[in-house]
Amino acid sequence: MPMHAVRPKVLGFISEQASAWLVALVVLLAGGALTLIVAWAATDLYQQQVRQRFQLLVNERYTRLQERFEEQEQRLASLQRFFVNSSNVSRAEFDGFAQPLLLRAHAYAWAPRILRDQRSAFEQKISRQRGAPFAIRELNASGELAPALERDEYVPVLYSQTQSLLGSPLGFDLLAQPLRRSALERAQKSGKTAVSQPMQLVGVEPAYAAGVLLVAPVSKLSAAEPSGFVMAVISMRQLVADGLPKPNRDNLVMQIVDTSDTQQRVLYASSNAVGASDLSAARRLTLGDHVYALTVQASRVFDQANRSSTSTILSMGGLLSLLLSALLYVLVSQRQRALKLVEQRTEQLRLREQELRGAHGQLRSVLNAATQVAIIATDLRGVISTFNAGAEQMLGYKAEQVLGRMTLESLHLGAELDARSASLSAAMGKRIVPSQAMLVQTPDNLHEAREWTLLREDGSRLTVNMLGTVLLDDHGLWVGHLAIYLDVTEQKRAFEALAARDRLLKKLSAHVPGGIFQFILEHQDNGRFIYASDGMRDIYEIDPGLLQQDAGKVFERIHPQDVERVQLSIRLSALQLSHWREEYRVLLPQRGLRWIRGEATPEELPGGGTLWHGYVSDISDLKRVEEELRALSITDSLTGIHNRRYFQDRLKAEMLRLNRTSGALSLIMLDIDHFKRINDQHGHAVGDGVLQEVCKRISQRLRRTDVFCRLGGEEFGVLCPHTDGEQAYSLAMQLWQSLRSAPMDAVGTVTASFGVASWRVDDGIDGLLLRADSAVYVAKQAGRDRVQAQRLRA
Template sequence: MSKYGVRAKVFGLFSEALSAWAVALVALVAGALLTAALAIAAQTFYKQQLRQRFELLASERYSRIAERFDDQEQRLDGLRRFFSYSTEITGREFDGYVKPLLHRTQAYSWAPRVTAAQREAFERQASGVLGQPYQIRDQDMQGVLQPATPRDHYYPVLYSQAASQPGQPYGLDMLGQALRQTTLQRAGAPGSMAVSAPLDMLNVEPAYARGLLMVAPVFAEGAGHAAPSGFVMALLSMRQLIAEGLPAAVDDNLSVRILDTSGSNGQEVLYDSQSPIAPIPMVSNHLLHLADHHYQLAIRPSQAFLQANRSSAAQGVVWLGGLLSLLLSALLYSLFSQRQRALKLVEQRTAELRVSEQSLRGTHNQLRSVLDAATQVAIIATSLKGVISTFNAGAERMLGYSASEVMGCLDLAELVQTDELSQRAHALSVRYGRDIAGGQALFAETVREAGGEPGEWTLVRKDGSQLFANMLVTAVLDEQGLWVGYLAICIDVTERRRVHEALAARDQLLEKLSAEVPGGIYQYCLYADGRSCFPYASQGLYEIYEVDLQLLREDATRVFERIHPDDLERVRRSVRYSAEHLSPWREEYRVILPRAGLRWVRGEATPEIGEDGCTLWHGYLTDVSDPKSVEEELRTLSITDVLTGIHNRRYFQERLKSELERAQRDGLELAVIMLDIDHFKRINDEFGHAVGDHVLRSLCQHIGQRLRRSDVFCRLGGEEFMVLCPGSDAEQARSLALELWQGVRGLSIAGVGRVTASFGVAGWRPGEGADSLLLRADAGVYAAKQAGRDRVEVELP
């Protein structure tokens, strides 16, 4: 029976039809497994996308909450400085300053320090100021306010401005309750700020009753720092602070919780958005900072987030994969059925060809044809003594001899360079401790191990020229397994060796050139599974990242560990974009190096698709720290007025544009104050420009000390100045302008005397542009000058 008949029988142990069915079943199972794998991969990719979207939303929500916390600290700090820089604050001035700050804040209060000896006089004075009976009081366990018990000193609430004015806790002593007293003690140092544990606020809507008390000490100038002259306070409701401006709980994509972990009763939930949490294991934890306290922020995806990001890709893969598997099974069943019928025909033909196969087996010409056909390979057979007995056409072409010239006349050793053969024979003699002739060295070097690799030898042609060849020598055995000769197969590698030498020279040249290029030249490879490496990196790349180049050739992770955390995600995103769109990559970013510290790096690269489907970039990196430093210095100079040290017109125009966009977007208030020094030309003419410059600097220093941190003070040119007041309306800006006007009138400059200024105030109107707002402020200055100068004029209706 032929070998084909045996294979068909083994393949179909039971029947021809059963084998076709088995192949179809295997294909169906394999298709099902592949479909399952693709469905799992699609589901995994969907989960990755879901996590990326969640992390993006969570990061934005955390940034918004942290910004609101910082805003509360800045507002309270501004109120503190308002009291610190003023000798006496009236209730009307307090209300005028605090009212714009009540956005997302329940209340602001002022509690001065009152000694026991001052108590009665203070209560009488406060009753007159507030227009109602005033008494320093404590809050008992039931929340009822009663006259305060005697103590060395008090911090009673004198002024208070809240979202709901009725029922303000005037006279409430902050030292009368342990929790408030502890908060004041933590904020006893100059410049400090403290926040209380969660407490129940007085006279606040029930939904916002649970909140925090944030306090900041106020120290009088020149009074030392033994004890604060009073405290400014802010009552914060987490629900009001966090939830304002966010979607409703059922529509919010995120579920947010803020926990206070420092309480004596364990964790307390300060805020819970009440959004239904999605059943997926995702959470983003952050640490929030408010005054001297930290809070735990936990953000989870909600049911709304899950509904908005549903995907049916896995189901589509299952249906499509199942259909394709069925079609493939049917196709394979048809093909194998036809194959089995063809095997029967092959068995019939095998019997007919058997006679022809027997007659061809003993034909000597078949071997000769095979040898002569190998024109690119030299096949040389020798006797045990090395005399050549077979010399094919490839050997004739390679060495220039005809078969008749060498067969029975030359040894194989005579075709090898004499000096090379002698050197190898000497090396083998030293190794084995006995003399080995040159011919023996040829065979001992190549036949020492069965199946060994071919050795490289220098062969000599008939014309005396030389060539490099890989020669594999094997033993020829007879029917009894005895050696009867050798068979040498030679392949000309002269050209390949020349190419290798040229490549080595090119690599050496590339290393020399790259050493002269500032920065580093590299190849960066990114595989589909996320792995990355640097197949080539010049020595300059070590100076950029201070990472061993050998490690980078295996794994590029160390490079991303050197990138500044604030720039890392941007760099990764730009690399992904370049890979997806095959667009040039250009980026500037910072790196933190063990020795050089913080440095700026600029890189450019061009991507292409590699042979194995990876993305391969060719580019360079260079250190741009010095140009970056110069650029930052130039930026600072470009927005600063050289004479006064405050911001210049360019900076004012940039800030005015951004604040107008913010006010339009968020519905906030905005106002400007323009002032012009009266008769400044007369000062220059009478006292000289040096004195005029001194007047400008003194005026700027005095006004800058009275402004809030959020206000922007700029010099437009000459003696014209502008104050940008974000968050303030026209009336509030007018109050600030009156305060600045009084301060300027009370300022006496040596050698000049009293200097006055004319002020113009304008509040922003929705839909109004920058030019119109500045025109109205300028009109106010003009009106003040027309009315006799040294006054404040507000905008016209």
């Protein structure tokens, strides 16, 4: 190798002759370019992340709004079913049913259909019931309520439940107003829920005045025409904005427009400001028979929360590039000054070289006499200066090919030098170049031989032990290195052959989790372990040596309920030569109960018997996680009792049992009275405490066979297997008494309405649930705080 090829460079790639100012400028420009690339990439990534965050927010907001629209339809549908299923509804019954429905709705109302010839009798009847004059009215030309003009049909407001302080204009004929008439006609024609065009609500704040009228017809099963209409007056701002972040904290700006409105009036618009970004999205919301366009834009709050880091990257990158260029300028300039000093010293050493050549001749004669050992000397640059006869015989090179032409590094395997360089650099805290790795020794292995791989002239490899040391002149100055090599190829082969089996077993034991084994089952079911790894000690807490003496100790550790199954599976695997796999429990002296999984592959032995090769592993953590996940999936997190999912599973199982064997089954459902009032007056934290106390009191009175579940909100169910209706009613009375017997902290006495239903022949899940739910409803309508058994509606 030419001598100039091994001349070191600054940082491994900067030439010694390069100008320090040029190096600093190039590094500064490169750093600036890299900073721009990183800033561009960060900007692109920032834009993608912002779009993704915005879409996630839009999807969540749209889902929440659509759920609220659907909830209003469901609430009106429940009021519709209430009138359909009732032959006659009083004002008190209407108020009791409609008042809990007022969440995010301005008002609910009932308006019967009255024909021309029925008007007078209807007005007199209602006047007697109210104890005050009642008339069907409409707005006159001056905007005041006056008796309605003669028409073929009237739809006056009879019952109303509203959040407005002004109340509702009872007797107002809905057919007298075009918007309301249009909604009623569409609902009557389709038989489904209809929505009016946007209207201004009366008696509310101007900000909440924009809204719609949601109408549903009430038709008896035997009637061709509806007997009346139930209505929900909805303020769009009250429906949409309730529960959303405040304007100064909202990330989105929304606008809702009725697509069927020719004037395209805005039903709802956010009060916060639109941001500077162009992010926007459009969705379609449905309510009744109308479709509303939802437009969403990013707000200023969103822009402020998602600022770009491009300016920070540019400033930090520029500063780092400037510091790096200054550092390289200092490094290169100092190295160039040092190289001048080195060149001066090299000139002096060249003169000494002339004097040493005479001594080298004498030393060569001595070295060539050692024909079984390779002795190689180099100068400080690593260029070979001495190559004895033993080196020629060992490596196949002639001295003329090597001296002054090749370096010691060229004789070594490059991969070994790189690995040794990395380990030395880490140990010594400074960089050791690969060309010096074979000569540098750490203080703890000074003058110790080390194994290396050399490359012969023909390309073959030779394993040697090398001992390296430094060469000093008469003044104690370092002038080169001396390396002595011994051929250990045959010795290494013999050592590797002897250690092959041990390495294989150690690798198997180290890489297989748990324990590996070889188990042999001989005639008359005599089993023994012929090999057991150290992992078997952790699995069974038995020393592997003891296992090989007595295999029965393993079966003593297996759980009594599992040992027979494990032994049977082993015999079956031996009989069929099939793969053995089992999961079983063991009882350990120190760690107690653990779950073990074992697998093994059998083979039939020529002399009879079966040999298994397999492993066992501890799966206790996996089993524990499975049990915890199952418990979480069927448990209500607030109260600690079973949840609705577990209730449905148990109810299905009990129904299957009844279909197979007959028997008895009862269901108790209860609903806490006025629970919303507790939350509103005392807060949700107190409400949660009430739920927990109710569950505690009821759980104390239940039997072990009863299944107590939270069905949702303040609604609970108790499934009573092997229990008839009378027994269930008696149990429900005990539960009812346990609730009202003592007041609860902060809220006083808490009551609940109970419904009891029992299973009937050919009854299904839906039938049983419906009868229990109907009993709860009857109990609430009868004044709450009571137990109501199932009954058939006439």
